[in-house]
Amino acid sequence: MIPLPKGFRFAAIHSGLRSEPNRLDLALIVSDRPAQAVGVFTQNRFRAAPVLLCQERLPSTQMRGIVICSGNANACTGEQGKQDAERMAELLAQSLKCSPEQVLVASTGVIGRPLPMEVMEKGIPNAFPLLSDNADSVHQAARAILTTDTRTKITYSTFTVPNSSHRETKSPGSLNDHSPEKGEKSTTTYTILGIAKGAAMIGPNMATMLGFILTDAPIAAQRLQPILQRAADRTFNCISVEGHTSTNDTVLLLANGLSTFSENSGTLIDSVVPGRGEISAAEEERFAREIEAVCQRLAHEIVADAEGGKHIIRLQVQGCRSFEEARTIAKTVANSALVKTAVYGADPNWGRFVSAAGYSSIPFDIHQLSLWLGVMKLFEKGMPLPFDAALASAYLKNHVEVTLRFQFGEGDADCTFYTSDLTPEYVHLNADYTT
């Protein structure tokens, strides 16, 4: 059973946005109390209307809900698209009895078609009564946001801290001093839930997908933003399918603080006041690690569900001057069709692998580069090694996830990047997909 963060509810319905009968296409996520909220978004110049709306409203300390539709991206839809996204938020706000500014919107699907708003006008109020805080409603919401994905992408993390650690960040005499007495051995458990979609148009420049990270930890938006940005940089921005950055990439992180507050005081307050009742600096470090782990698992799930993919290619790029340089090299290798087809063909083609690294624009000493495929060293200090080609090919044939490790001699920074192989099925799927 998935542990759910406190105070979040989920709903999904078939609104009729998709023509397939009964296919879920509209999801709602609601926080029972105003949540701290931040987001990271596509770097594409074409940003869909829901992306623009979220960017206007974030960061926020008062977020109550998210409306998500699949089947229509509401991208390249101009002024009408913006009004439609605003109306979607308004419809949920009416049911929630909050301000429209307290609602976010995300969409995914076909680009350039106006949203059929009559469907939304009915669908959002119809979905609202279904909101529920059980695992089944989470699964349904995760299914409703899929497009060409073959499976839902849900993950979570929980971690428990002794309550006494809260003291550290509190002002003396804080009005919101809900923590137990010093020395008391009570604990608080924080839960992080992550839901995502993505199977193609996956290129690593921000998230290239939709992701929703929900937590009951008490932490202010200003602290959340760098945590999410760093996590996205090292997870969602370290994957690719074909490297095409979408117009709708959105990862939202909502933290409602209900874990601490409900357990310790039973009282809801309007908002986390920075520095009061928030997680401590030491806890933040752990929290950030868990957020990154949740993002990493979702990112991995996306590559595992890559359109037509037969392999997950794990690129470990080590010994670089900086994470950014390591990522640039990894991304170049990941986006090489010759690398991807070699892996699909179970061909341990080290020449393609190292030459892809060679054209990434990052300078390096080729005489310091070594390369491993799995545990087999194929290339050492700029020169190929003799290796058992049949064994290397069998490794590629027999494993779904394969590792290519590049060891440079430039520094201590490294990056792990995931991509998929390029298969005839990918081409067929994308040649036949109708706009």
Next chain:
Amino acid sequence: MIPLPKGFRFAAIHSGLRSEPNRLDLALIVSDRPAQAVGVFTQNRFRAAPVLLCQERLPSTQMRGIVICSGNANACTGEQGKQDAERMAELLAQSLKCSPEQVLVASTGVIGRPLPMEVMEKGIPNAFPLLSDNADSVHQAARAILTTDTRTKITYSTFTVPNSSHRETKSPGSLNDHSPEKGEKSTTTYTILGIAKGAAMIGPNMATMLGFILTDAPIAAQRLQPILQRAADRTFNCISVEGHTSTNDTVLLLANGLSTFSENSGTLIDSVVPGRGEISAAEEERFAREIEAVCQRLAHEIVADAEGGKHIIRLQVQGCRSFEEARTIAKTVANSALVKTAVYGADPNWGRFVSAAGYSSIPFDIHQLSLWLGVMKLFEKGMPLPFDAALASAYLKNHVEVTLRFQFGEGDADCTFYTSDLTPEYVHLNADYTT
């Protein structure tokens, strides 16, 4: 019949470097007199031994010959590879009775295997007596340098200038004043011959292929370098197949000046002395245009022969702030697997086309962007237009070369870029290719 530049001879043999019986795999190109020579080369950090050799020896005013082998790239072969490339040059120099430094080397084929030098030791002297200045020997040389190409790539240009224009750049009393008397209506014809290979591992950062441009025009290396660099930037660097920059990309330009000198004086001199006997500034402009045209036709031929390609995609990117920005956008669109598969599938998927432009890193106002497929406008000022999808699809189905035109509102610069579509055949070819 191909017009050949004066004073160049060609030969090709099956040396045995390739195992297929009788497949040509070794070519020689020789200039009868020392030629001015320049080159442009791959930007890959991994530069093959022949690339390093050429870079050391160029620019040159004394170049006599080029040895080219196919089937083995002599890349990632370390110190031995460098010695082998040097030995190849030496073998031709021995036959030519010139210094080894007057010979260049180019190789293409499998990466990381030592050259079987016993094959070269015999092959180069055996090929030498076959050197000939007829069209048949050019065709054979063009065939000998191919790898996965399905056809040879040969083009040429000739242009004629009145001899009196030579005066302009001459010093009075020049020792080499071979031009006829002022007013005499004689003319000189210059011939440019271009030969190339390339079908995959084509990514636009320098030439990503082998190209040999030979001319009998009299022009010094110092003037040739910027002409070749500019031509390559706008032709070979404006094509891609899958965007993978090779380790061996080389374009060499040799100008032996024999057209002018042999016609006007019948005497050979050791070298073109800059400013003496060279083509004038006005002629240089024409010459540079013709060099670019020759490079353009070769570049186009490479894309037309792209592995598995069913379409040539011509990307016209217009209205940008600079050529470089236009090219960056074009290259991003060209390398999008979603764009390539849409064209293969005859899907007029403007959403993929404009969103690919949107993630190129070049900033632009999306509300100024319009897009045409052939003559059909699909997108205007940031918004899709209604269009006849069946007609647009028929355009893609029925044409081998299709045009996508992006009109930005940022400036006056533009770029034309060629790429191929992505087909299941491309994947099969590259998954099954054995290293």
